[in-house]
Amino acid sequence: MSTEPALMTLTAVAKAIADKHLSSHEVTRSCLHRIAQWQPHLNAFMAIESEPALKAATGADAELAKGNIKGPLHGVPLAHKDMYYDAGHVSTCGSLIRRDFVATTTSTALQRLKDAGAVRLGTLQMAEFAYGPTGHNAHYGPVQNPWKLGHVTGGSSSGSGSAVAARLTFAALGSDTGGSIRMPAHFCGVTGLKVTWGRVSRAGAMPLSQSLDTVGPLAQTAEDCALLLGLMAGPDPEDPTASAAPVQDYVAATSASIKGLKVGVPKSFYVDDLDADVARALDQTIALLKTEGADIVQVELPDQRQLSSACQLVLAVEAAAFHKRWMIERPQDYGPQVLMRLQNALAIPGVTYLEALRWRGAALAAHIAATANVDAVIAPVAPIVAPSIAESDVGGAPGAEAVIQRLTRFTRPINYLGLPSLAIPAGFTSSGLPVGMQLIGRSFDEATLLTIGGAFQRATDFHARVPALP
Incomplete structure (x- = not known):
């Protein structure tokens, strides 16, 4: 057991506390x-609640002492x-518009x-309104990568990836609409689970995007992610899209053998144009x-470029629909990059959006057919490791x-299909930056991904390594 x-x-x-x-x-x-x-080095926290946290911890100890x-x-x-949202607490959503928004309800997952x-x-x-893949935030500044300051964490769950990597929190909820759990996991060297659409309320x-958003954890290990998934998954009367599919024993799955499982390696796309380290x-x-x-075994997947384009289109239109009123009333309160992306989406025809939605079923059927003989597919999370904050700054580079x-x-592509994907730390570059891989599974089969992870x-x-304090 670590002394820290x-x-x-x-x-x-959790076990150490339960066992006293x-x-x-x-x-x-x-x-x-x-x-x-x-x-001071990372800018990973929006708010630190030291005194309430210690008071709550003292209360938890008192309850445990009473059994x-x-x-x-x-x-x-x-x-x-x-x-x-956490009733009675401010939830900024990484924005100026909601800087003083006090929630009146608490999210089901939380x-x-x-x-x-x-x-x-x-x-x-986090990235402003969860709409950014790097960790930049025009209002509150970028979150820094604890493995190498000056480099991105990935977004939009930037603080979650950075804080878990630096061991400031044992785990953190993120969200994944276009990769916002898996990219921070990859860039920060932690484990991140993008669940099947509808698995968690x-x-x-x-x-951000009603037909793409998913809730999931970032943590040190697959076992940690499994524990959190088991607690959060299941139906919810407050969310009609939350599935009633059986919740499995995900923690037990992490200790199972992978002997005989078939893992597919894509013949193209995910293996093209990779940096040498990846x-x-x-x-x-x-x-x-x-x-x-x-x-x-090798697998030939359908054209992933089409899936990626369809995901971008759906995300853009649905995000613009949610933000329409604020874009009209408070455009000056958006960061320039987020506002530009939202405004550009207003030019996408409704017919084009509906076509992208209608194609999803056929695309998923084609993917299922292509992967029918494998239990999971292995692929990099990204073709590159964390770029610098400067070179990924749309306003400056x-x-x-x-x-x-x-x-x-x-x-x-995985978001568009609604499939689960587990990002795991899989190595480091010579300069000390993490590299992550993702395991892509069948709908509602997070258990197999967690078994492999x-x-x-x-x-x-790789998951146990800890960055040094600058």
Whole structure:
């Protein structure tokens, strides 16, 4: 067991508190100590709630002493992306428009974690209205990558990726509409789970794109993500799109063998135009999975470029629809890049949007047919590692738009199809930047992805490495 509680995994620290080897108060104090050290360098937190967190931790310890344990997260301090409404608390959504917005309801996902005993540490930075893939924010500044300051974290769950990597929180909720959980996981060297569309309720989470948004966790390990998914998944009367599909024992799945599982390697697209470090990590990941007992086969996927374009179109139109009133009444309160993207979407014809929606069923059927003989598909999260903040700044770098297009190339198709994907740390470059791989699965089969992720993490230590304080 680590002498610094904040360095433990979510699963380990929850058990330590439940077994009374550690108190919630000392665990919370350990997190707050690291936050004080790292926050000036990272800008990962939107709000740090030290005194309320310590008071809640003390209360959790008192309840545990009386034999009252709320659930599997009893006394565990967590912070989440600042787009999950929590009644009585400000939720800025990374924007000026909602800088003073006080929620009157609590998001279902957040409430289920609170019901399991979690303690609130504060809120985490994010791209403005979750509409940006890098971690830039025109209002509150960029979030820094703890592995190499001056480099992006990935977005829009920028604070979540950075804070989990630096061990400021044991896990954090993110959201994934076009890759916003998986990209921060890749760039920051943590594990991130994009769930099947409808697997976790979105009630009380700020919407971006109603037919693409998903709620999911970032954490150190597949096991940690499994624990959180099991607590959050399931139907919700507040969200009619939340599925009633059975909730599996996801934690148990992470300890299962992968012997005999078939993992598909795409013949094109996801293996094209990769940076050398990413290509090497992909080859090494495939080799390790084979050593662990998986059968590796090649798969020919349908044209992923069409899926990516369709995702961009749907996302743009649905985001513009949500923001229409504010674009008319408060355009000056948007960052220039976000406003430009929203305004451009107003020019997309309704017929084009509807065609993109209607094509989704056929596209999913084609994907299912192409992957019928495999349990999961392995692919990089992005073809490159974290670029610098300067070179990905649309307002300041002439080639920034091209950089950003490369970042999201491998994530958007999965959102369009509504499929689950688990991002896992899979290596580091010679300069110390993380590299992540994603496992793409069948609808509502997160368990198989977590099985493969768990096996990979038992055989590697990439997920356990911790960045050094600058």
